[in-house]
Amino acid sequence: MSELLPVRQFRFLEQHEIENFDLMSIPADAETGYILECDLAYPETLHQLHNDYPMAPEHLTVEKHVE
Numbered sequence: 001m002s003e004l005l006p007v008r009q010f011r012f013l014e015q016h017e018i019e020n021f022d023l024m025s026i027p028a029d030a031e032t033g034y035i036l037e038c039d040l041a042y043p044e045t046l047h048q049l050h051n052d053y054p055m056a057p058e059h060l061t062v063e064k065h066v067e
Contacts, residue, residue: 006033 013021026034040056 006035 023034023036026032042055
């Protein structure tokens, strides 16, 4: 976990907000963040092979943040 966790003002998006939601239009440093639920198809034949790895990892470099 390298980002701040949300602490207040939680809400679910309205249906029209979900239909118009464009993840790629949200800046990485946006004031508002989102938690997304998604369904992934993951073949059972790969479960044992990938047992020690996180599901759907993201490749990024974590840098020390100094304020």
